[in-house]
Amino acid sequence: MDTEAVRTFVRAAELGQLRHAADELGVTQQAASKRIAALERELDVRLFDRTARGVEPTLDGQVFLPHARNIVTGADRAVTAIRPGSRALRIDVLGLRSAQAVVLHDYWRSHPGTDLDVVTLRADDPRVVVAAVEAGELDAAFRSVTDPAALPREVRMIHAFGSPLELLVGPRHPLAAARTLTPAQLRKHRIWVPGIVPRSEWSDFYDQLATEFDLRIDAAGPNFGNEVLLDILADSSDVATFVGSRDRYLWPPGHDLRRIPIVNPALVYPLSFMHLRANPHPGLRPVIEHFATLPPLPEPAWLPSWARAPRRDEETPRP
Known part of the structure; x- marks a missing residue:
């Protein structure tokens, strides 16, 4: 083959x-x-x-x-075995428009000599990603295991950065004219987040968020992709969704969608970064150090319970 x-x-x-x-x-x-x-x-x-x-x-x-990925990974590892130091730093992100990809792109722009391989595993189960890191198929991944005790000893998970949420609405939505919103102002409004996978890190996040602030988060229906979601928001007078402040979304000018920051408190999705403790790739440490240069979170800020407790393996303390 x-x-x-x-x-x-x-x-x-x-x-x-x-x-x-x-x-x-x-x-x-x-x-x-x-x-x-x-x-x-x-x-x-x-x-x-x-x-x-x-x-x-x-x-x-x-x-x-997935089998094809294994074939490619095996071929790359075979080449790497005879050419040490020649492999790009391979990092998994949730999507190429996600905050993780944006942060990596900003890092690459300021360090243009860095050889990065940004990939998307499209795996909802964090255990699949942990296994890929443990096997050396990835150098690192922006994923969270909400119970760090479940991580293999060889894998380290640190806090990377927080992504404050914004409300995304169409021009006919009753909140469309707001410059900022508080969590209390979101109550009783339908916030549609299709495709929440049970037992995933984002499922846990949205469960805690809905309980803490009495929000109506609707995960009903299949996820047909961002384009369909944006089309629905543009035509709706009652549907909204959450996006991260660094997430990159594009839509036709006629949609007239509005991104509204949420404050008092900011609702923050925490991004973790996992890698092998013994990973020798020289490009890994500078990326980790870059996280400490990102702007601090707005105050006050809310995070889920699994992101509030200090972690044994924190390397770059963040506000």
């Missing part, structure tokens, strides 16, 4: 665009298409559906994707 064809499939699946995957891999889009076609012939399945926005893995493609 051609590992470069498998790599092309993985990056196209993660980026959602064959052209973007081709650019990243330094080949033409036609060459990338030929790689995918050859791989589909070898596997005797169709791996992608073509859509108006790009490509999406078929059911067979979704099944093949």
Whole structure:
């Protein structure tokens, strides 16, 4: 099996665009298409559906994707074994528009010589990510295990930074004209956060948030992606959602969506950073040190219970 064809499939699946995957891999889009076609012939399945926005893995493609990642990781580790120090620093983020990706991009812009490989595992269960870190498939990941005692001894988890929430609404929403909002002003309003996965870190976060401030957080329905959510918000007079203050969202000008900071207290989603204690990659320490340079959280601030207790492994104390 051609590992470069498998790599092309993985990056196209993660980026959602064959052209973007081709650019990243330094080949033409036609060459990338030929790689995918050859791989589909070898596997005797169709791996992608073509859509108006790009490509999406078929059911067979979704099944093949984690195995394909393992193939690529194995090939990369084989090369690394004979070329020490040549591998990019591989860090997992929840999404390429997430606050984690934005912070890493800002770091890279200020340290342009850094060789970064930013990936998205698309794993809701943090144990899957912990296993990837433990196995050396990732150098680090922006994930939280709400019970640090459940972490393997070889894996360290530290606080990276906090992401204050903003309310995102359309122009017809009754809160659309507000410059700031308090948690009390959000009560009785429907806050739609589709796709909350039970027992995930964000499920725990939203459960505590709803209980603490008596909020109506609705996780009903499947998650059809940010574009669909933004379309619904633009047309709705009663639906809102939460976004992080650093999250990067784009929408058509006609949507006229408003991002409204929440204050007194700020509602803060804590981002943790996990890595192997014995990870020798020289690029890891500077990234960790970068977290301490980020602006402090607004005061007062609310965080979930699992982020308030001091952690044994804290390396970069944050306000």
